[in-house]
Amino acid sequence: MSSVNENRLSHKVELTVLYVSTFLLRTGFGAAILLFDWLLVWGLEIGGYSPTSGFSILLISFAAITYYIAEIALTGYYGSSSDKIGSKPILLYATIGAGVVLLLYAPASLIFVKISDPLIAIIVLAFYLGTVHFIHGVFASAKVAPTLGFINNLSTNENRALRMAYYDNAILYGRAAGIMIGGFLWIILKVDDKEGANDQAIQIAKTFPLLTLLLAFATLLLVFGLNSTENTGNHRKKFSLKEDVTIAARVMLSEERRPMLIPWLSIAALIGSASLWGPTVSFILSGEENETRGYDALLPLMIVLIGLALPAPFWGMFADRKGRKTTLKVGLYGLPIVGLLGAGIGYPFYKDDISIHNIYFLLSALPGAFMFSALIPVLMGILGDTAEESSDGEVMSGYHFVIALGEIIGVLVGGLFIGGFSLIQSWTGLFGEGEDGTQAAILIGFVLFELILVAGMFIGILRIPENEKSTSTIQI
Numbered sequence: 001m002s003s004v005n006e007n008r009l010s011h012k013v014e015l016t017v018l019y020v021s022t023f024l025l026r027t028g029f030g031a032a033i034l035l036f037d038w039l040l041v042w043g044l045e046i047g048g049y050s051p052t053s054g055f056s057i058l059l060i061s062f063a064a065i066t067y068y069i070a071e072i073a074l075t076g077y078y079g080s081s082s083d084k085i086g087s088k089p090i091l092l093y094a095t096i097g098a099g100v101v102l103l104l105y106a107p108a109s110l111i112f113v114k115i116s117d118p119l120i121a122i123i124v125l126a127f128y129l130g131t132v133h134f135i136h137g138v139f140a141s142a143k144v145a146p147t148l149g150f151i152n153n154l155s156t157n158e159n160r161a162l163r164m165a166y167y168d169n170a171i172l173y174g175r176a177a178g179i180m181i182g183g184f185l186w187i188i189l190k191v192d193d194k195e196g197a198n199d200q201a202i203q204i205a206k207t208f209p210l211l212t213l214l215l216a217f218a219t220l221l222l223v224f225g226l227n228s229t230e231n232t233g234n235h236r237k238k239f240s241l242k243e244d245v246t247i248a249a250r251v252m253l254s255e256e257r258r259p260m261l262i263p264w265l266s267i268a269a270l271i272g273s274a275s276l277w278g279p280t281v282s283f284i285l286s287g288e289e290n291e292t293r294g295y296d297a298l299l300p301l302m303i304v305l306i307g308l309a310l311p312a313p314f315w316g317m318f319a320d321r322k323g324r325k326t327t328l329k330v331g332l333y334g335l336p337i338v339g340l341l342g343a344g345i346g347y348p349f350y351k352d353d354i355s356i357h358n359i360y361f362l363l364s365a366l367p368g369a370f371m372f373s374a375l376i377p378v379l380m381g382i383l384g385d386t387a388e389e390s391s392d393g394e395v396m397s398g399y400h401f402v403i404a405l406g407e408i409i410g411v412l413v414g415g416l417f418i419g420g421f422s423l424i425q426s427w428t429g430l431f432g433e434g435e436d437g438t439q440a441a442i443l444i445g446f447v448l449f450e451l452i453l454v455a456g457m458f459i460g461i462l463r464i465p466e467n468e469k470s471t472s473t474i475q476i
Helices: 002-046 055-064 066-085 088-102 107-113 119-141 144-153 160-188 197-225 242-253 260-286 293-309 312-322 323-350 359-363 366-372 375-385 389-428 433-461
Strands: none
Touching: 002 055, 002 088, 002 107, 002 144, 002 197, 002 260, 055 066, 055 119, 055 260, 055 366, 055 389, 066 088, 066 312, 066 323, 066 389, 088 107, 088 119, 088 144, 088 197, 144 160, 160 197, 160 293, 160 312, 160 375, 260 293, 260 375, 260 389, 260 433, 293 312, 293 359, 293 366, 312 323, 312 375, 323 359, 323 366, 323 375, 323 433, 375 389, 389 433
């Protein structure tokens, strides 16, 4: 009996280490992606280019997707590798590498101001950031599948959704903390208050090295708090892009997992577009001359991310007790009902200022976020139910592959929507005159794209089969 208790305690310690290290890694990522967005907008403004132009939006889109391209190329390799040599060495490699990569972002602004031609300067800035972002994705791709495989290995069907919910919390709260830290570093260092591009570039460069400290602490946690998973004795195979992408794609195209493709692609596209275009649009809409634009841009992101993360454990417990499909239906049907109810109750408070910077308007969206938060941990629980211990890493690499693909869709197609509406505005003036009309156009494009993704998510979830497996019997 004591050995059972010791085993449970060991599992709790390891799960806590995985959650905390994931939180720290995502904090670093959240800060980096926000600073990445704002740095590109800053460069475009300094170079005399409107951040809302088609050129600017495409430039931001292509610089951003390099991260996800690396994830697609490598997630199958790292997922299968973790099944062969154990998760711990892969996780250490990912965390240490991500910490080092954060340092590589720092010179970007300093290189930008050394180039006299504005067009060349902004292209070099985007190319440099895109390259570093790709390297960041190389290490990030080594973290997700082994972590999820580790958690799945320590879970049963009775507690898997709850434990996946805690993992989901670690990601969302980490990203929220990172966004807050990155934004406040920009604000505390008074980037917008400095006179001249050179002084602003120096302040921006100071923000990234501070983030490496978070990853150093995460590395120590993994070294001392995580037991090594069983080594099968097999050597890690050589990297093969075709074979590794095939592994990741195959596991999600199996009969049992195929129904989850549309929901995951839709949710991932929502995450990708919101992570990139949310900060960018908020920053742009706040206005270059606005002294508080950093605060204004942070507010909607923080409320949405915290609103999604806070209820996740509740939904995990609900799903483990009441069933996966039941919970999905509650979240899916409750989302429009509760969302409209929240919007209606809050309307008297925000009716004179319907904007993403109005705290009352944002708070009215929280009831909808509460219902939406039921979907991700439950879908992850369903996915975990389909994996065997010997194939956790490969199954989760399939999930990671789909997530990265969905985020590329969110970034690129979201950018095309925003750019398209901006272009329509420049031709027709349909949404008003001057800068106000342009801002209205990009906001409408962003919101419309998000609504299309939500519709795709609804359709996908409704097509998930009713039957739920109680044991993991699926072969890949």
